[in-house]
Amino acid sequence: MTSTSHSTAAEIHARMDRLPITPRHRFAVVAVGIGMFFDLYEVFLAGTLATVLGKEFGVTGTAQKLVLASAFIGAFLGAITLSRLADRLGRRRAFFLTLGIYSVFSVLAAFSPNVELLILFRFLAGVGIGAELPLCDAYLSDLLPARKRGRMIAWAYTLGFCGVPVAGLLARVITPHTFLGLEGWRWMFLLGGIGAILCWAMRRGLPESPRWLASVGRGEEADAVVRTFEAQAGALAPPEPVADTAPPKREPVRALFRAPWRTRTIMLWIFQLFQTFGYYGFGTLVPLVLAAKGYDVVQGLTFTALSFLGYPIGSALSIPLIERFERKTMIVGAALGMIVLGLAFGYSSSAVAIVLLGFGYTVVSNLFSNGFHVYSGELFPTTLRATGAGSAYSLSRLATAVMPFLLVPLLDSAGPTAVFAAIAGAMLIVAVDVAVLGPRTTGRSLADISSTAGPPAAR
Numbered sequence: 367m368t369s370t371s372h373s374t375a376a377e378i379h380a381r382m383d384r385l386p387i388t389p390r391h392r393f394a395v396v397a398v399g400i401g402m403f404f405d406l407y408e409v410f411l412a413g414t415l416a417t418v419l420g421k422e423f424g425v426t427g428t429a430q431k432l433v434l435a436s437a438f439i440g441a442f443l444g445a446i447t448l449s450r451l452a453d454r455l456g457r458r459r460a461f462f463l464t465l466g467i468y469s470v471f472s473v474l475a476a477f478s479p480n481v482e483l484l485i486l487f488r489f490l491a492g493v494g495i496g497a498e499l500p501l502c503d504a505y506l507s508d509l510l511p512a513r514k515r516g517r518m519i520a521w522a523y524t525l526g527f528c529g530v531p532v533a534g535l536l537a538r539v540i541t542p543h544t545f546l547g548l549e550g551w552r553w554m555f556l557l558g559g560i561g562a563i564l565c566w567a568m569r570r571g572l573p574e575s576p577r578w579l580a581s582v583g584r585g586e587e588a589d590a591v592v593r594t595f596e597a598q599a600g601a602l603a604p605p606e607p608v609a610d611t612a613p614p615k616r617e618p619v620r621a622l623f624r625a626p627w628r629t630r631t632i633m634l635w636i637f638q639l640f641q642t643f644g645y646y647g648f649g650t651l652v653p654l655v656l657a658a659k660g661y662d663v664v665q666g667l668t669f670t671a672l673s674f675l676g677y678p679i680g681s682a683l684s685i686p687l688i689e690r691f692e693r694k695t696m697i698v699g700a701a702l703g704m705i706v707l708g709l710a711f712g713y714s715s716s717a718v719a720i721v722l723l724g725f726g727y728t729v730v731s732n733l734f735s736n737g738f739h740v741y742s743g744e745l746f747p748t749t750l751r752a753t754g755a756g757s758a759y760s761l762s763r764l765a766t767a768v769m770p771f772l773l774v775p776l777l778d779s780a781g782p783t784a785v786f787a788a789i790a791g792a793m794l795i796v797a798v799d800v801a802v803l804g805p806r807t808t809g810r811s812l813a814d815i816s817s818t819a820g821p822p823a824a825r
Contacts, residue, residue, distance in 0.1 A: 375580035378588050379813045381596070382576060383511045387518065388598040390573070394509055395522045397568050398502045401465060402526025404562045405498040408437060408472070408491065409646065410533045410674070411554060429481055431770040436485040437492035438767035442760045444496025449504075449756020450619065452497065453749060457505040458574045460752070464501065465566040467494025472559030476552040491559075496763055500755035503743030507751065508575035512811040516688040516740045523736045524681040530728075531678065534671035577812070581748040617749045622757065630745045633803035634758040636795070641738065642765040643773070643792035644704050645731055647785075648711075651773055652724065655782045659715065669717070673724030680732030687733070693741040694804040700734035701797040705790040712786030744807040747816040 385391075444464070452460035471491035478484035506519045536557070540550035548556070579588035596602060622631040653670050661669065687696065707730060711723040746754035777785050807815050 375577075375585065375588070376813075378576050378580040378585075378592060379811065381592050382509070383513075383811050384602060385511050385595055385599050387511070387514055388595050390595050390598055391510060391518065394572055395506065395518050396525065397565070397572055398506055399522035399525030400565045400568065401461070401498060401562075402502055402522060403529040403532075404465070404468070404558055404565060405495050405529075406526050406677075407529035407533045407558050407561075408468070408495050410530050411537075411558065429485075431774060432485050433481065433488070434770040434774075435767040436488040437495070438763045440489040440492025440494075441496030441763035442492075442767060444493040445500060445756045445760035445763055446496075448494075448497035449500050449752045449759070452501050452504060452752035452756070453578075456574050457501060457508065457578055457752065458569075458572055460497065460501055461505070461569050461572065462566065464494050464496075464498050465562050465569070467491070468498075469494075469559045469562035469566065472555050472562065476548070476554075476556035476559065492763070496760065497752075497756050499739065500742065500759040501752055503739050503755050504752040505575055507740075507743035507812060508577040508748065513689075513809060515744075516693070516808065517685055519740045519743070520681065520685045520688050520736045523732075523739060524678055524685065527677040527681040527732060527735075531671060531674040534674035538668055538671045575748075577748045617747075619753060619757070621750060622746075622754055627746060627750065627754070629803055630805065631754065631758070633799055634742060634745065634754070635761055636799045636803075637738070638758045638762040639765050640792040640795045640799075641701075641734075642762045643769060643789050644701070644708065644796065645735060646762070646766045647769055647773060647789050647792075648708065648724075648727060648731065651770070651777070651785070654774065654777060655712075655785065656720070658777055658782055659720070665717075669721055669724065672721050673728055676725040676728030677732050680729035681736055683729065684733050684736040688736060688740060689808065692806055692808045693737050693744075694800050694806065696737040697734060697741065697804075698797045698801050700730050700737060701793045701800075703730040704734060705793050708786045708789050708793075709783075712783040741804070741807060744810075744812060744815055745805070748812070 444467075448460055448464055451463070468491050471487045471494065475484055475487035475491060478487055502522065503519070506522060507515060510518050533554070536554055537551075540553055543550050545553060573591045573594065574587070576588040576591040579585070579591065621627060652673065656665070656669055684696075704727060707723055707727040711720065711727055714720050714723055742755045742758065743751065773785055773788065776788060805815065
């Protein structure tokens with residue numbers, strides 16, 4: 367890349383960060399948020415339907431665990447491969463690929479004649495959806511100005527997390543019935559696939575990330591995209607002067623394990639391995655936990671649906687908070703709150719306490735989730751942003767796939783309290799990890815965050 371293209375890249379950063387929030391930004395937030403809706407709908411679908419599918423196909427033991435794990439195993443592979451493609455070929459192309467793969471195989475899952483094909487199609491749907499959230503984090507971080515970045519990404523996730531109670535409520539309402547000759551659980555997969563196709567069409571109106579275009583030497587295209595935002599912004603102050611530094615270049619994956627990115631990579635990998643047990647452990651296993659507490663399928667789905675209302679509410683509560691508090695502080699505080707509420711949920715036996723504590727847990731867990739999704743999209747430079755976030759996120763998908771094989775036997779042998787004690791231990795590791803190794807990012811430009819990677823004390 368020539369110095370001229372690099373100068374354009376630096377100017378693109380400055381011009382994007384001086385922008386107010388425009389209608390084009392808002393459209394991107396909505397289009398990305400709807401894609402998140404179907405990702406999160408899919409993530410929580412398996413746990414919601416676990417007891418229903420157990421009765422439908424008579425699956426127990428390893429087969430039941432594979433129904434829970436199959437989409438996450440696929441998501442592990444998808445997060446690694448498709449996130450890297452987003453840094454190599456562009457965010458927009460990767461968006462089309464992720465939703466396209468997911469929608470096709472989610473529809474096929476709806477017509478599975480046996481549990482073996484259901485596991486296969488959910489695995490392939492998971493490949494498509496695996497990179498969706500880290501790609502969304504990278505894309506919106508690229509597109510949004512620094513001072514509004516956290517708040518607008520939180521809006522996208524609030525829209526996305528509406529998919530969680532929708533999955534819970536649909537499971538409660540339609541799984542006991544048959545419509546047009548199809549059992550209710552099949553409609554759950556079919557609706558997810560059809561909705562993703564509509565979202566795929568909506569995303570055709572999204573621009574490519576101008577920061578990514580500039581980082582690969584396509585300065586004229588980047589300039590053209592920025593001008594479409596500036597045209598909607600009205601009068602603008604001159605951009606901040608840009609420093610003359612080395613031209614950006616494509617980085618290999620191994621760059622994540624060299625200075626100055628090694629510490630951040632280690633921090634994020636530890637984080638993603640263990641946060642899964644606190645965040646997805648609750649959403650995926652709560653119907654089975656309720657069954658272990660003695661509630662039948664209908665009661666369990668009702669309690670689950672009520673608890674899941676906390677996901678979008680917690681996400682909405684993060685909107686006014688995420689720019690007021692340092693990201694790492696918010697993540698650590700929410701993790702500690704999840705420990706307290708999870709242990710109380712594990713010990714509780716009354717229906718009222720279970721619903722209230724479950725609701726409280728999901729509210730706090732989404733303060734946690736929105737904080738870390740914004741955070742992971744800020745930690746790496748443009749040329750490694752999707753790769754860094756996606757490779758770490760792939761570990762969370764792998765951990766979620768392994769989780770049923772660890773926590774379901776623990777639930778069967780030792781009960782709900784032991785499960786939530788194990789989750790509390792995992793979340794304590796998360797809190798210490800972020801507190802010690804995590805950099806400060808709130809309100810800082812992406813260029814500034816990237817330029818100051820180093821030992822935590824220096825950040």
